[in-house]
Structures are given as C-alpha cells and as structure tokens.
Amino acid sequence: MIPAQRQKYNQQFTEEKYQNFLNQLQSGYSEIPFRVAETPIFVPKSLKEKLVAAGEEIINLIKQPNFKALTQKAIPSDWNVPNENGQPHFLTFDFGICRNQAGELSPMLIEMQGFPSLYGFQHHLGKTFKSSFDIDDSVNYFLNSFTEETYIKLLKEVIIGQHEPEEVALMDVDAPNQKTAIDFFVTKKMLGIKILALEEIKKAGNQLFYEENGRKVQLKRIYNRLIFDEVANNTEIFKNSFDPREELDVEWVTHPNWFYRISKFTMPFLKSEFVPETRFLNEIEKLPADLENYVLKPLFSFAGMGVIIDVSEEDITDIKDPENWILQRKVNYEAAVQSPDGGVKAEIRMMYLWPDGGEPQLCINLARLSRGKMIGVRYNADFDWVGGTVGFMEK
Template identity: 75%
Template structure:
C-alpha cells in the first residue's frame, strides 16, 4: 500500500471524523444498513498494474467468440430470458489481497458477476472520503483517465443510451427498501431516472408501463437490479406486474442472462496466476488429498449461501448434482492494510462499464 498516504490517514484518523464521514455519506438518503469501511485503500502502482492485467485476462475470455457456447449451461432453464444482448454492460471482479511467493501483494479472484453493483454509490463514497478526510486531490478511484464527471457521463450513456430519462427505470422487487437502496437513490440523482418496484410496472400486450401524475408512461429500457435467485419459486409476484421471461418490447441493461454467464460458472475456464484453481465437481476424477485447502461452492446461489469451507470426502459424496458445484482452491488473505492497531485483510472490487457500439 502507498505508505505516505496510509501513515497520514492513520495519524489523523479519529472516531469523530469517521462519525462525521458517515453522517455526510447518508445525508439526504435512506439509512445505510451495511457497515462502511473506516478507510479507503491506497493502491500502489505495482498492485494497480496487476489488477488491470487480471481484469484484461478475464475480459479476453468473455470476448471469445465461443463464450456464450461455453456458458450456455450456466443459465437455469427456468430463468432464461429471451433477446439476450451481445455483451454485458457491467462487469465486477472481486479480488482478495494476498501475497505471492516473492512476498509481493497480489490480487486473487474470489467472485465475478456480469451484473451491476454499487455503480452510483461508489462515486458518492469516494467523494465523501476525499472531502471528510481531506485526501490528496491526486488520489482517484477511477481508471482509464476518467474522473467523476466523465465517469458519470459514461454511466449515463450505458444506462440511458439514446432514450429519454423518463423512458428508463431502475427496477428491483421492492427497490426503495433494498439493503443497497442508497445506490439506487444516488443513481437516480445522477441520471434523473425512476426507481420502480416490480409491482409498479404493468404490461399491456408486450409493452411495459408505469404511472406518474396520472399519466401512463411507456418503459423502453430497464436498468435491471432484480436477481432471480431472490425470487426462487415465488413466481406469483409476476402476476401483478410482468414476467421478465416473456417476449417483451423493452431493452435490458444489463440482460438478466449475464448474471449467470459471468459468475462462479465462468471460473473453471480461467487459467491465470490471479485465479485460484477451480474445477467443476463433476469433472474431478480423483479427489484431492488436501481437501483442507479447498472450498466447495454451489453454482446457483448468491451472497455466499451454501458454501462449504471445511470440505470432507463425505461432503463431496453427498452431492447429488456435482455438475452444479465447483471445487476451488482456497486463497490466503494477507493483512496488508495497516490500521492504527493491526493489519487488516481486504478485498478490492474492480468495476467495469461496457457501453454499446
């Protein structure tokens, strides 16, 4: 980590400053129900280059002509949505901070998704860190020469495209009450788009509408934050709105199929120094003798549900659908972020926008 920034931050940190930071962060928005880190991470050039290289390797796989063929089985048949886009509009890669054999800090891929994350909130978070902790103006969370203004313009281009803001809406099951609702409200503030719960959208023929001030407005594009795994078998909720799996006259940003294509399912296809050894369970002919160094993950779950950390042969034998599981070598996080009292382990999320055209 960049020592001069880390030392200055630690020397000047107080609980009062952190409380003021949280107050400023939440001002004018719904309460933030998740914990916010006391500090940003100051990334040195060597680690930055590795993060970029790791991302480029993953993206090169996604750009392969046969990627959709490779990942066709990733999409559960019951959740397949028609009219898939040529590519995802969002990519997020989570890396654990580890050390390589030379003792250098290196990223190791932990999770990946072709689905939007906190793309609005992160701009707000970075700006608030900068202001409340008086960070050096040369520090930036943006890559590829972007700054806050150009990032928001790109964000707007990806989500709104050629449409008018009122023709685009951010959608989730119960959007205003989601845990990450602050991201929704920051996004709406930047882009001037509606935040709609699923039940606020109606269907006529194959077209979707919402109402505002007594007027019916046609939706042309949905900024989708709905995760099908959260619905499970409760598909009755579609009766009062619309079923995303039907043929609809609407554009998806990003298309729901990409949530499955770019996920844990993708990791066995990646061979990289930045990706832990990962195999589909049904392809393993001989069980590793050092299972204590592996983790067993179900493909079709989210938020860490169903993961088996202390794997035994009995766990593997008990699995009836091995094609839906991966066996992944564990990574060892290193406490590389220096706090005033001890080292702290951390992850870094790299977030990409992929505009059309």
C-alpha cells in the same frame, strides 16, 4: 498498502471525523443499513497494474467468439430470458489481496459478475472520503483517467442509451427497501431515472408501463437489479406485474442471462496466476489429498450463501447435483491494510462499463475490509475497521 498514505490517514483519523463522514455520506438519504469502513484502501501502482492485467485476462475470455457456447449451460432453463444481446453492460471482478510466491501483494480472483454493482454509491463514497479526510491528488478512486464528469457521461450512455430518463427505470423486487437502496437513490439523483419496484410495472400487450401523476409512461429500458435467485421460490410476484421470461418490447441493462454467464461458472475456464485452481465438481475424477486447502461453492447462489469452507469428503458425497458446484483452491488473504490495532484483510472489486457498440472500460472500484472468516458484511458484524469501502489507487 501505500505506507506514507496509510500513516498520514491513521494519524489524522478520529472517531469524530468518522461520524461526520458518515453523516455527510447519508445526508439527504436514509440511514445506510450496511457497515461502511473507517478507511479507504490505498493501492500502490504495482498492485493496481496487477489488478488491471488480471481484469484484461478475464475480458479476453469473455470476448472470445465461443464464449456463449462455453457458458450456455450456466443459464438455468427456467430462467432463460429471450432477446439476449451480444454483450453485458457491466463487468465486476472481485479480487482478494494476497501475497504471491515472490512476496509481492497480488490479486486472486474470488468471484465475477456480468451484473451491475454500486456504480452510483461508489462515486458518492469516494468523493465523500476525499472531502472528509485529507486525501491528496496522487491517488484516485477513479481509474483510466476518468473524472466525475466523464464517468457520469458514460454511466448515462450505458444505462439510459438513446432514451429519455423517464423511459428508463432501475428495477428490483422492492427497490426502495433493498439493503443497497442508497445506490439506487444516488443513481436516480445522478441520472434522473425512475426507481420502480417490480409491482409498479404493468404489462399491456408486450409493452411495459408505469403510472406517474395519473398518466401511463412506457418503459423502454430496464436497469435491472433483480437477481432471479432471490425470487426463484416466489414466482407468484410476477402475476401482479410482468414475467421477465416473456417476449417483451423492452431493452435490458444488462440482460439477465449475463448474470449467469459471467459468474462462478466461468472460473474453471480461466488459467492465470491471478485465478485460483477451479474445477467443476462433476469433472473431478480424483479428489485432492489436501481437501483442507479447498472451498466448495454452489454455482447458483449469491452473497456467499451455501459456501462450504472446511470441506470434507462427506460434504462432497452428499451433494446430489455436482454439476452445479465448483471446487476451488482456497485463497489466503493477506492482512495488508493496517488499522490502529493490527492488519485487516481486503478485497477489491474492479468495475467496468461496456456501452453498446463500444469496448469495456474500467472506471471505478469497490472494496471490502474484513477480520472475519469470510469477506462480507454479515461475517464482520462485531468488528471495527471493516465493511464496505473504496480503493484510492496510486496514479
């Protein structure tokens, strides 16, 4: 998207360099189980400014005094966790790169989450791209003048807070074997916190503990990577550990309720040039005549599961819980990234950290490249120049 940067990168690219880059990226870690793209995205200043503006519009909604009232129905009654705090610690906004009516590259919001993303791995990825390929200092994968030092300092403030690193753990069901486990291990190396599977955490009274070298260590803060949707049909797993829905003497980073509040549920409340028309299905009195230009999405799913791309009236009639679905105008991605054999579609995730008592700060980004029908690793298994990557943005 920055022609000079793209031309320079493509000219120097070789398969050998790419393999050396992957080897360096995985050095000291196990093999990455998802596809890392051959290239970063070079984002021009004009598009960066639109991405920043789009994010600010969303944050303005989240900071409204009535935001919790607006989104109370987003939290499933079975998964409402007590002691919710006043703000999320993480915000991630996914934008498809499109062309607007003026013919300019412009972002369109695809999804949003008040939940952590690959905050450790994306720094590692950007740093490895820079050291493996000739990427100059006119572009950066950090935003807002963040550096490695200031970024890690803020990440520590958000995740560890006032505690000792051993009192904080990154938690998931089977954390070391998750597909994104490399992010967990990079984060552990950066911050010194524990990585714990759910069953490694035990409850005594309303406090949580884990064992290390024969001693019990109280867990005071959980960097939560557990998505409840993944365990909704298997709540038996809590019996060997603890149930997050109980009253517990522990701090959440971020509190699980924010996963639901800031999600597809929030999108119908946004009116912006950067947000596709989105409505709750149960509030639509008359279906659009051009249903082929819309996509149907379940509110409570993740990683693109359950999405109906080619919508028919029959699909809509068959839905028994329309209050849990949204109808959204399709986003037409522009094949804006030039690979050696044609254009590739791109999506950019803008990633914020929100420290306790502070303001949300845009720090870093994640990007995905796609040639498939949908963005996402599972839809691009048979292509090259696709997969997870990072944006280097013009300063």
